[in-house]
Each structure stands twice: as C-alpha cells, then as structure tokens.
Amino acid sequence: MKQLSFDALQQVALYELYMSTVMDGIQFITADQLCERAGCTKGYLLTALTELEERTFVKYNSTATSRSSSITPNGIRYVEKGLIDPKNVFSQIRDQREKYDEERTIVVRSVPASDRIVRLDHNNPQVEEMVATVQDLKVKIRMGNDLGDLTAEEAQAAAQEVEQIELALKGEFVRPEQIAAFARKSLKWIGDKAAGAAVGKAALALLAMIAAFFGIDW
Missing domain, CATH: 1.20.1270 (Substrate Binding Domain Of Dnak; Chain:A; Domain 2)
Structure with a gap:
C-alpha cells in the first residue's frame, strides 16, 4: 500500500466524503469504508479525521459498535472552492478518479x-x-x-x-x-x-x- 502524506490523506478523505454526500446522497461513511476508498490504515485515517473535525470540515457519528464520518457545510464549500481551480488538489483528485473509472470501464467491456x-x-x-x-x-x-x-x-x-x-x-x-x-x-x-x-x-x-x-x- 502506497503511503499518502498526512495532508494528502486529509484531502482525499474530504473529497470522498464530499462525493458520497453530494453525488451519492449518502451522508455518513464508516471508517472502514473510507479506508478502502482512501487506501490507508484505519488508525492513520482516524488521526486525519480528528484534525478535520477540529477545522469544522468533518463531523462524527459514533455508536457503541461503529464510528462514521460526514462532511460539514464548511467542508463542502472548501472542496467546491478547490474544484473550481484546475490546479487545485481537489481538481487533481477528481481527474484521477475519473480517469480510473474510464480505464476500468474499458477493461470490463473488453471481457466476454x-x-x-x-x-x-x-x-x-x-x-x-x-x-x-x-x-x-x-x-x-x-x-x-x-x-x-x-x-x-x-x-x-x-x-x-x-x-x-x-x-x-x-x-x-x-x-x-x-x-x-x-x-x-x-x-x-x-x-x-x-x-x-x-x-x-x-x-x-x-x-x-x-x-x-x-x-x-x-
């Protein structure tokens, strides 16, 4: 597993939370699901999310058995501001995700x-x-x-x-x-x-x- 820098992990996590809420209509994502999307360990992710919560970009929903996260309105505005600028890291993440989805679609369609x-x-x-x-x-x-x-x-x-x-x-x-x-x-x-x-x-x-x-x- 390629290790993301701490700042990069926070940006990827924010982007995934944004896409989940705005595009998929799913407000809360468990830490395990977010780890799979971001490609990181759970402990590393939770540390990143804790700081994002302090910056009011993320909020937690904790139960006795699980802990899930959601992006806040402040977080949505922060990501959307970045998506406007083609050079911003959120625009780069979006472009990488779209390229991956396109390549995966081509591979799937080539199979009988x-x-x-x-x-x-x-x-x-x-x-x-x-x-x-x-x-x-x-x-x-x-x-x-x-x-x-x-x-x-x-x-x-x-x-x-x-x-x-x-x-x-x-x-x-x-x-x-x-x-x-x-x-x-x-x-x-x-x-x-x-x-x-x-x-x-x-x-x-x-x-x-x-x-x-x-x-x-x-």
Whole structure:
C-alpha cells in the first residue's frame, strides 16, 4: 500500500466524503469504508479525521459498535472552492478518479459478457435499494399473508431462493450473467405462482430492478 502524506490523506478523505454526500446522497461513511476508498490504515485515517473535525470540515457519528464520518457545510464549500481551480488538489483528485473509472470501464467491456465480473459498491443508492427490496420480498414470503397460489412448501423454497439472491447482492463481486439467469428462473416463477398477489408483484419488481442495474434482458 502506497503511503499518502498526512495532508494528502486529509484531502482525499474530504473529497470522498464530499462525493458520497453530494453525488451519492449518502451522508455518513464508516471508517472502514473510507479506508478502502482512501487506501490507508484505519488508525492513520482516524488521526486525519480528528484534525478535520477540529477545522469544522468533518463531523462524527459514533455508536457503541461503529464510528462514521460526514462532511460539514464548511467542508463542502472548501472542496467546491478547490474544484473550481484546475490546479487545485481537489481538481487533481477528481481527474484521477475519473480517469480510473474510464480505464476500468474499458477493461470490463473488453471481457466476454458471460465472464464479466462486476464489483458492487454498497454505498451506491441503487445497490442499497436492490438489497432492501430483496430483503423485503423475503419477509413478505415468510410472513405468508399474500402469497397467491404459492403452497406452504413452495413458499419455503421461494424464500430460500430469494435468500440466495440476497447473499449474491450483498457480496463484493458478482457475475451478472449468473445472477440474472438465477433471478429470471426464480423470480419469474414466484411472479407467476403469486400473480396478482403482493409477493408476485414484489418479485417481478425486483427482477426488473436487477435487470436494469446490470443492463440485461429479463
């Protein structure tokens, strides 16, 4: 791991917090998530964040089990002022990130569709929505209040299959062709068996969401 200078780490951390809040709509990021984005150790990051908090650029949200950070309005203004100037470090960080994303897209597109691997960013609102939707569907099936023509045995099997989709979406990497094939068979089956019922509608809505996210037909 290439070691960032202390000042550089603070600037990268601020930029990542800015992008998370302003672009992704996610206010608080855990220290572990920010470490992954900034490429540093947790202790080094927390030291940097402490000083940023003293400068009123960052605020903490601490619980008994975790500590997360968010950029403040002062921090947002500070980053945006830097982004206006092409020579400013925040503009340079932005340009590097955009170049990396473009190169990564080219590499991914060069891989055959059947072998394509996609990394799931669990800070992405779309990924969060898919995970929340699959969890909601699992609960609906297990509660058994509106299952249409699904029998008790079929509902149990359906819940297990939905749980497999949930585990895949919670993972760091997925193969879109594989998850799409499984989702089509499972969710279409649930949608057909529970046609018109809440579970059937939820299953088809989830399938459409997965297809749209990965850019596949369903």
